[in-house]
Amino acid sequence: MPKPLTANPALSDVVYKNQWRDVFDGTLPEGWEPTLKVSVVTAAFNSKTLDLTLASLAAQDYPEHLLEVIVVDDGSDPAVEIGAYAPKNTRLIRVHEELGEGWGRSNALHIGIEASDGDIVYWVDSDMILFSDNVREHAKWAHFIPEAATIGHKGFVEEWDFTPEQVFDEVRSDEIRKHHDLATLHRHWSLDIFEETDDLNTSGGRNYSTHMGACATVTRSVYEHTFGQRPELKLGDDTEIAYQIWQRGAVFIPVMSAETYHLGRATVQDKGREVAHFNDVHFAQKMPIPRYRRAATNRSWEVPFVTAVVKVDAATAQVARRCVDMLLNQTETDLQILLVGPWSSLASGRRRVLADEDLELHLLREWFRCEGRVTMLDDDPDDVFPSPYRLDVPVTLGLGASALHEIMRDVYVNDLGVVSYFAPEGADQSAVLTIRPTQAYSRAMRYASETVTPIEALDAVWGVEWRSSKELGLLDLGTAEPVKKVTRGEGDLAVTELRDQLKKVRSQAENARKRARANRERAEAAEARAEALGIKRRVRSKVDRVARGLRRV
Template identity: 85%
Template sequence: MPKPLTTNPALRDVVYKNQWRDAFDGTVPEGWQPTLKVTVVTAAFNSKTLDLTLASLAAQDYPEDLLEVVVIDDGSEPAVTIGKYAPKNTRLIRVNEELGEGWGRSNALRIGIEASDGDIIYWVDSDMILFSDNVREHAKWAHFIPEAATIGHKGFVEEWDFTPEQVFNEVRSGDIRKHHDLSTLHRHWSLDIFEKTDDLNASGGRNYSTHMGACATVTRSVYEQTFGQRPELKLGDDTEIAYQIWQRGAVFIPVMSAETYHLGRATVQDKGREVAHFNDIHFAQRMPIPRYRRGAANRQWQVPFVTAVVNVDEETAEFARRCVDMLLNQTETDLQVLLVGPWSRLVTGRRRVLADPDLELHLLQEWYRCEGRVTMVENDPDDVFPSPYRLDVPVTVGLAPSALHEIMRDVYGNDLGVVNYFAPEGADEATVLTVRPTQAYSRALRYASDKVAPIEAIDAVWGVEWRSSKELGLVDLRTAEPVKKVTRGDSDLAVRELREQLGQERQRVENLKQRARANRERAEAAEARAEALGIKRRVRSKVSRITNRVTRA
């Protein structure tokens, strides 16, 4: 889908979805020089190749005053030391698990990022050798696309005998490239995705899992909008933070010119099945997309696929129960409902409960008190990150059971931006059902200003559309027939009616049986008559033959 046309100069250079080529193709103007500071974070635990990684960083052609390296020693034995060949601005941070500082790669990287201040965060594993222009090739994208999240190109080297001095000299001279032709080394699975998606240009960002921490960057302005690295994750943390930065509007860009050697085999070559078995469980809890990870239905997850928001007050509380109950009854069960209302205002002390003007709000609060998929909040959060979709449901609108499934099949299936559904027939035109993708909203907020309305920015980065609600079965709860309450008398009457129906059915079955027996008896009699008639015919024929012989004689 082409980028929507905009006449606002402030929105002309924004990236539509993940179509980075339209904004910047990687060709810098003549004489261009970088101005953004890069922070390289490297977690090390008993690494035997860290000195080689630091030596390659020391030989970069990026301005040294714009490059800092933070090495986080995650409890190595012996402790990490910084050798002779390392960038000038290199710091070492030691993590002390005994002091409650945690452990693991993600925890270490979180500490390193929080202790740094670079405009660009560059994750580099301690088993990488970066070619001399690597940092520059990564960093240039952030100078032209503020949401840039770049992925470098690595070749897996299984045998090596490099020294730090050799790496420093050969990276600086360019001779390091002569050791291996990257195209002949192990082909990483991400290259297949790049080929199928025009280098992610056509991916909409859904292939965020290609943004792996061995050599990947993101602008700090995007990272700081996330929850940051998850210390509790011990594997797959790079995929999880990639999901977060996607939901915060990151633009994913493979940079094939940012070349590296990865010293050692790819993890998936040796332990792919074990890693996937471990990660899939943790990913399913935190990442609703891709959808295949959540194989179980009718259950809750840490991050819901859809967060539905329903605003209620004392005047509309009478409709809220039916509205929310219909939401909870959807065939698409991966959702959370935020019920926004004046809950702190409710009086809980001595009062005339039946005359309380907030009676319906009290009853609503009690109705959902133990419902895990409904959360009562005082203020509309607006931002539902990291949930990928926000659904705004007017409290006077009810959704048919398959409505949400149909909505998401359209919006998620076609990677749409904001979609508004017209009010059900007879309802106020201002009553609109709206779906909003979080990644679109996050990026749009960067451009919203006094001169750019948020909805205008969203249209520029992902699009805004209107849809008919006729096929969704939306109900205006203000005019819909109320749900009939069943009394004890109604129940007894229903039982009597059912018993009468059962008796009628039994009688009908008995009549059918009698009819079948009568038919069987008639069939047997007809068969007997036919057999008797056959005997009579044979006797008559025989008598006739004998009579004829006697007559001829």
């Protein structure tokens, strides 16, 4: 899909979806030199190759004053020591699990990133050898695309006998490349995705799982708006942080020129099934996309696929109950509802409850008090990160049971930007139903300013569209017939009528049983008569044969 035309010149260099080539194709202007600082963060636990990784980093052609390396010792035994070959600006941080500082790769990286201050965060595993221009090839993208998240190219080397001194010398002289042809080594599955998506240009960022922490970067301006590395994750943390930066507007770029050796086989080569079995459960909780991870339906997850926002006040509280009930009744159940209203201002002391002007708000709060998919807030959060979609539902609209399913089949499947649906005929035309992708909102808000409106920015980064609501079965709750309330007298009458109907049904059932019993008895009698008649006929036939024989004699 082509990028929409924008009349605002301030948005001319904004990346549309993940189409990075339209802004920068990697060709550098003549005489260009980097200005952004890179923070390389490496977690090490009993690593036998860390010295080789640091030696390759020491031989980089990136400006020394713009490169820092943070090594986080995650409880190694013996403890990590920085050898002779390491970048000048290298710091060592030790994690003490016994002091409650946690453990695991993600926890160590979280500590390391928090201690760094570079403009670009670069994840590098402690079993990598980076070629001399690796850092430069990664970093150049952030100078032209502020949301750049780059993925390097690695070849898996299964046998080696490098020394730190050798690595330093050969990386600096570029002789390191001659040991192996990357094209002949194990082919990583991400290369197939790059081919299928034109180097992620057509992916919309959905292939975020290719952004793996062995050699990947993101700008700090994107990272700092995420929750950061999740210390509780013990595997797959690079995929989860990749999901977060996608939802924060990252532009994913494969950099095949940023080459490395990965010292050792790929994990998926030996333990792919076990790792997937472990990760799938954790990924399903935290990442609603891709959808196949959530095989179970009609249940709640840590991060909902869609977060619906309904705003309510004293005047609309009565219709809000029906609005929210209809949302909870959707066939698409991966949904969380934020009910925004003046909850903290409701009186809790002595009052005339039936004459309270906020009576309907009190009743509404009680109605959903135990509903796990409804959260009551005083203020609209606006940002629903990391949930990938926000659905704004006017309180006077009721959604047909399959409405959300139809919306997501259009918006999610076609990777649309902001989509608004016209109010149903006869309803207040300001009651507009709108769905908005979080990744589009996150990137757009980076460009919204006094000269750029939010809707202009949203249109530039993902597109803005309007749709008919006829297929959604929307109900105008402001004019719709209310649910009939039954008085006590009417209730007694209704109970009497139900009892009469029950007696009638029971009587009909008993009559049917009697008829069935009579039919069975008649059938059994008929069967007995038929059997008796058959015996009589057989005896008569035998007697006749005997009589004929006697006559012949």
